[in-house]
Amino acid sequence: MYDFGARLRELREAKKLTQTQVAKRLNLHKSSIYGYENNIRIPSVEVLSQLALFYRVTTDYLLGHDNRHIIYVDGLTERQLEIVNLLLLEFKQGKGRT
Structure with missing residues (x-):
C-alpha cells in the first residue's frame, strides 16, 4: 500500500533537513509537515x-x-543537454554497465 507520508519523509531525510527547516522554507508550520x-x-x-x-x-x-525520477535540466546549454541525452540513452540501452 502506498504511503504519502513516508514518501515525504524519505524526500526530506534525503535532503538532510528537519521538519522545522522544511516548514520555514515553505512558510508553513512544523505541525503541518x-x-x-x-x-x-x-x-x-x-x-x-x-x-x-x-x-x-x-x-x-x-x-x-x-x-x-525526474532530472531537471534548467539552465543547461544545448551541448550539455545533448550530453545528458546521450548518457541517458547509453544507460537505457545497457551500455553504461560496468
Whole structure:
C-alpha cells in the first residue's frame, strides 16, 4: 500500500533537513509537515505543488501515481543537454554497465 507520508519523509531525510527547516522554507508550520508525514493531515493542492517544487519531484510522484525520477535540466546549454541525452540513452540501452 502506498504511503504519502513516508514518501515525504524519505524526500526530506534525503535532503538532510528537519521538519522545522522544511516548514520555514515553505512558510508553513512544523505541525503541518509533521501531519503530512504521519498521514494525519492532507495538504491542499497549493501546498502539494509547493512540496513538489521544493523536493524537485512531480505531484504524481508525491501522490504515488508515478514512481519515475525526474532530472531537471534548467539552465543547461544545448551541448550539455545533448550530453545528458546521450548518457541517458547509453544507460537505457545497457551500455553504461560496468
